[in-house]
Amino acid sequence: MARNLDPHQRDARLQEIRRQNEADRRRARLLYGVAIGVVVALVAVVVVAVVLSGGGGDDEVAYPEGTTLTSPDDPASGGFLVGEPGEVEVVVYEDYQCPFCRDLEEESGELLRELAAGTDASLVRRPVAILDRVSDGYSSRAAAAAACVGEADPDALEAWGAQVFAEQPAEGGAGLPDERLVAIASEAGVDVGQCVEEGRYLGWATATTEAAAAELDRLSTPTVLVDGERVTGADGGYPSPDDLRAAVDAALGAQG
Known part of the structure; x- marks a missing residue:
């Protein structure tokens, strides 16, 4: 179908395709950044939880009664x-x-x-x-x-x-x-x-x-x-x- 387009139409069509591809790439980069941010946030939550719980028990000290x-x-x-x-x-x-x-x-x-x-x-x-x-x-x-x-x-x-x-x-x-x-x-x-x-x-x-x-x-x-x-x-x-x-x-x- 593109072969039936005149040169001006082909150029316009190519520019439209380039703009669409660039938009797709920007959207992909944005989604990738969001995904990385979510992973970092989850890791931070886990680290905070471990710290608040005493590092999994390694640093906890039990004190004898009496x-x-x-x-x-x-x-x-x-x-x-x-x-x-x-x-x-x-x-x-x-x-x-x-x-x-x-x-x-x-x-x-x-x-x-x-x-x-x-x-x-x-x-x-x-x-x-x-x-x-x-x-x-x-x-x-x-x-x-x-x-x-x-x-x-x-x-x-x-x-x-x-x-x-x-x-x-x-x-x-x-x-x-x-x-x-x-x-x-x-x-x-x-x-x-x-x-x-x-x-x-x-x-x-x-x-x-x-x-x-x-x-x-x-x-x-x-x-x-x-x-x-x-x-x-x-x-x-x-x-x-x-x-x-x-x-x-x-x-x-x-x-x-």
Whole structure:
């Protein structure tokens, strides 16, 4: 049909076809841009949703129930009150891989439990994890297991902790397996198998260690505070039973 058109008609027809093709191309580019915009918007919505939900759970921290906070505004600044509340507060920061913590437990564990059973002092056990680098992560695993035990029954934490220290592995190894940490808890009268198996408080072990480092001028283990004051031995190390008793008596005397 185009062959029957004169030259002017053909030129007009060609121009019309070109205009139509250009319009089609513009419309296609517009539709493509709209489609890309929709995809970008959907991706943005997904990203915002993930951020608001805590990144799929990777950054969420579960906090054990029953902790006594040393900083009321920080849920990670918690330890477990063992026994009865007392007049003065004794806080023990301990790492279950720390040899000096084991020595403190062996030498002063009986006195600490005596204080916890009476009304002179409140005993707060504060698990931390600062020796993961020499224990293949055992410090954090043990602190997380301690949180499981303390949440189930704070009083069981005394028997559990004493036995965990008694079986403390040498530095540089893998530490006690989770199965043994659970078995020791069973011997102390609590079932924490699921809590330990799922690593429920591993995030808390990290968070509470960071909180402890922020609270203290220098986080080392063991650290013992009596009414907020650090108590040490004559050589600057961990306190002896006599040092602890004297510090408690001094704090009681200061209260009148």
